Amino acid sequence: MTPIMEGLSALLDVSMLLYMGVGLVLGFMVGAFPGITATMAVALAAGFTMTLEPVQGLAVLLTIYVAANFGDRVPSILINTPGTPASIATTLDGYPMAKQGRAGLALTMSAIVSAVGILASLVLFAVAAVPIASFARDYFKSPELFALVVFGIAIMIGISSKSMLKGIIAGLFGLMLGTVGTYAATADQRFTFGILELVEGVNFIAVIIGLFGIAELFDQLLTHRKSHVRPISSLGRWWPNKSEFKQSGRATAVAGTVGLGVGLIPAAGGDIAGLIGWERARKASKNPEAFGKGSIEGVAASDTASSATLGGSLTTTMALGIPGDSVMAVMIGSMIIWGITPGPTLFTERPDLVVSIVGIMLVATLLSLGLSLVRMKGMVKLLDVPQPYLWSGILIFCIIGTYATSNSLSTVITMLVFGVVGVLLKRMQVPAGPVVLGLLLGPLAEENLARTLAILPTRPFFEVVSPIAIILLVLAVLSIVMPAIRAARKPRAERASFADSVLDTESITQISNAHDELAANPDLLTSTVRNLGKKNAGKKKNSKEKK
Amino acid sequence: MSSTEVADSDEYQGAASSRALEIAFGVAALAFTAGYLALSTQIHLRREAAPGQIDARFWPMVLGVTGVVVAIAILVIAIMRPAPGREEIERIQSGGVLRVIVTLVIATAFIALWSLGSVILFGYRIEIFPVAAALLMAALMLVYGHRRWLSLIIYTVSVTAFIYVVFGMLLRIPL
Numbered sequence: 001m002t003p004i005m006e007g008l009s010a011l012l013d014v015s016m017l018l019y020m021g022v023g024l025v026l027g028f029m030v031g032a033f034p035g036i037t038a039t040m041a042v043a044l045a046a047g048f049t050m051t052l053e054p055v056q057g058l059a060v061l062l063t064i065y066v067a068a069n070f071g072d073r074v075p076s077i078l079i080n081t082p083g084t085p086a087s088i089a090t091t092l093d094g095y096p097m098a099k100q101g102r103a104g105l106a107l108t109m110s111a112i113v114s115a116v117g118i119l120a121s122l123v124l125f126a127v128a129a130v131p132i133a134s135f136a137r138d139y140f141k142s143p144e145l146f147a148l149v150v151f152g153i154a155i156m157i158g159i160s161s162k163s164m165l166k167g168i169i170a171g172l173f174g175l176m177l178g179t180v181g182t183y184a185a186t187a188d189q190r191f192t193f194g195i196l197e198l199v200e201g202v203n204f205i206a207v208i209i210g211l212f213g214i215a216e217l218f219d220q221l222l223t224h225r226k227s228h229v230r231p232i233s234s235l236g237r238w239w240p241n242k243s244e245f246k247q248s249g250r251a252t253a254v255a256g257t258v259g260l261g262v263g264l265i266p267a268a269g270g271d272i273a274g275l276i277g278w279e280r281a282r283k284a285s286k287n288p289e290a291f292g293k294g295s296i297e298g299v300a301a302s303d304t305a306s307s308a309t310l311g312g313s314l315t316t317t318m319a320l321g322i323p324g325d326s327v328m329a330v331m332i333g334s335m336i337i338w339g340i341t342p343g344p345t346l347f348t349e350r351p352d353l354v355v356s357i358v359g360i361m362l363v364a365t366l367l368s369l370g371l372s373l374v375r376m377k378g379m380v381k382l383l384d385v386p387q388p389y390l391w392s393g394i395l396i397f398c399i400i401g402t403y404a405t406s407n408s409l410s411t412v413i414t415m416l417v418f419g420v421v422g423v424l425l426k427r428m429q430v431p432a433g434p435v436v437l438g439l440l441l442g443p444l445a446e447e448n449l450a451r452t453l454a455i456l457p458t459r460p461f462f463e464v465v466s467p468i469a470i471i472l473l474v475l476a477v478l479s480i481v482m483p484a485i486r487a488a489r490k491p492r493a494e495r496a497s498f499a500d501s502v503l504d505t506e507s508i509t510q511i512s513n514a515h516d517e518l519a520a521n522p523d524l525l526t527s528t529v530r531n532l533g534k535k536n537a538g539k540k541k542n543s544k545e546k547k
Numbered sequence: 548m549s550s551t552e553v554a555d556s557d558e559y560q561g562a563a564s565s566r567a568l569e570i571a572f573g574v575a576a577l578a579f580t581a582g583y584l585a586l587s588t589q590i591h592l593r594r595e596a597a598p599g600q601i602d603a604r605f606w607p608m609v610l611g612v613t614g615v616v617v618a619i620a621i622l623v624i625a626i627m628r629p630a631p632g633r634e635e636i637e638r639i640q641s642g643g644v645l646r647v648i649v650t651l652v653i654a655t656a657f658i659a660l661w662s663l664g665s666v667i668l669f670g671y672r673i674e675i676f677p678v679a680a681a682l683l684m685a686a687l688m689l690v691y692g693h694r695r696w697l698s699l700i701i702y703t704v705s706v707t708a709f710i711y712v713v714f715g716m717l718l719r720i721p722l
Contacts, residue, residue, distance in 0.1 A: 172580070387691060388692060395683075429636060
């Protein structure tokens with residue numbers, strides 16, 4: 001039987017439908033609840049899927065990943081709050097559309113272009129993954145693998161950190177955690193303090209559930225306040241007409257290309273792609289002045305770009321073993337526990353699994369699109385679920401999920417400790433992504449560094465360290481230095497938010513003006529205009545005062 | 548057409564910047580990395596590394612030294628420069644810290660209770676987990692401000708039963 005048939009036949013099981021159904025419901029729910037990220041949901045589910053077969057477990061995790069990408073647009077459009085960071089850019093035009101009574105149209109267009117973006121990215125995965133993996137398998141030896149790990153961590157630091165030094169310390173913290181346990185080469189014990197549970201290292205699942213699940217929960221507990229904002233419930237027309245489809249075509253194409261490219265960069269996710277895609281589509285549009293004021297093109301651009309990163313993330317994860325985003329970092333951790341190591345050899349050892357992954361993503365996308373178009377009205381009600389239900393549910397499932405990985409209460413204690421560490425890091429604006437990546441890839445970096453250093457004295461330097469390794473190390477340095485230089489050149493007041501750091505000044509001004517216009521128009525549906533609009537309004541006021 | 552009033556409490560509230568907090572973070576980072584470096588020099592080696600090979604101390608010491616350098620840089624910047632803006636993270640609300648502490652206390656009590664496994668009461672062996680999980684859920688709901696008794700009991704009992712049946716009985720996780 002060919003790998004393609006084997007991979008597809010693994011999906012032809014009734015139980016798969018059940019697992020994908022569970023993933024679909026969970027994904028939509030976590031997407032729709034602001035504050036619960038897809039990473040948190042996948043981390044939590046990873047605890048429960050350990051006992052399943054790899055394909056079944058992947059069906060749950062990948063479906064959550066895909067469905068969350070659809071669900072997170074709902075709060076972005078209806079209450080101006082991104083369900084997950086990937087839908088930050090959706091708020092720019094989605095919420096103004098909702099205020100104009102066109103929420104239904106925004107939700108439908110968002111679902112359609114998200115599906116288009118994911119499907120296009122799956123084509124990219126199918127086309128690019130095997131050549132990339134073959135190249136890596138043929139040319140990547142120990143020095144290149146070490147350089148690749150350093151590059152992956154550096155990119156994650158460069159992208160996720162407002163302060164480079166804090167990003168670096170986060171990466172180092174993760175690498176330090178990765179040294180706990182037995183050193184494989186000599187069987188020496190490191191930082192175990194005589195504790196039996198630490199001999200095999202820090203429990204990865206406990207750390208990620210702590211950092212992404214418990215820390216998020218604690219942050220919500222810290223910052224929660226009574227809100228009077230209700231989702232806009234007048235949704236208006238649902239289905240876009242022919243001219244609206246035509247109007248969105250160019251934006252979808254431009255932003256989709258951006259998303260596919262950004263997705264291939266390790267650690268760069270949908271949040272960045274959404275903002276860049278929105279900006280590029282605005283520049284390519286015939287009506288750039290409408291962006292930020294409720295342009296259907298804007299919604300199409302941001303959602304195509306952020307969704308199109310999924311296949312690229314999957315490509316770097318599966319072909320190189322370097323996670324494409326934080327969800328994929330969690331996924332790698334789960335796969336390693338199942339005895340599957342993502343990387344160049346995966347395509348030769350388990351080609352059937354790669355086919356299964358594409359099949360799962362494809363079916364999950366179509367199911368999510370179907371559910372989005374049918375049940376959008378019902379999903380609006382999710383936004384009204386009282387917080388006590390949500391918080392207590394998250395905590396108990398985090399506890400049970402962590403316990404299920406090892407049947408040991410010490411793992412649960414580890415998770416709670418990392419929850420506290422995670423919330424402290426979050427409050428200090430230290431990103432959790434580099435910590436997880438450091439923990440995951442640290443042992444791989446050490447192993448390949450050891451091999452490189454062992455070979456180095458025996459052969460000429462440039463025979464051991466190839467141009468690929470040098471280029472990767474140079475790119476790693478640049479990925480940290482360049483954003484730091486770019487940030488240093490901006491005035492301090494202009495580096496306040498993530499969106500500000502990605503978008504150019506012209507775009508930020510346009511968004512600010514559009515929000516001012518919306519807020520001043522008494523005929524629109526009312527609610528609050530927050531985040532970017534408010535911050536920029538404040539900044540404009542300050543600059544006027546200075547003048 | 549639905550409408551809501553624009554209330555100040557609904558506006559996004561960013562956290563205030565704080566130099567003291569930045570300095571405290573720098574000190575904590577330096578203490579942690581220095582402690583790690585000190586411990587890495589104490590790693591017990593069962594045998595010396597062969598020439599050209601690295602031993603179990605090498606990588607941790609590289610990380611430790613780098614960590615100390617970065618932590619010093621963070622501390623110096625925190626002392627010398629104005630505190631960076633923290634608009635990206637939301638402001639801590641009154642009662643927030645207490646909510647987190649109480650949650651941790653309840654979770655710790657739950658783990659302690661769960662670790663007992665089972666108890667013999669009136670001649671019957673009673674498993675602790677379902678009781679402890681129900682108490683955990685109820686206590687958390689009350690702490691988070693839920694005051695409707697009927698929905699509290701229904702939610703608590705149904706979630707506990709779901710976990711016990713699915714994970715304890717179907718997946719056979721020894722709860």
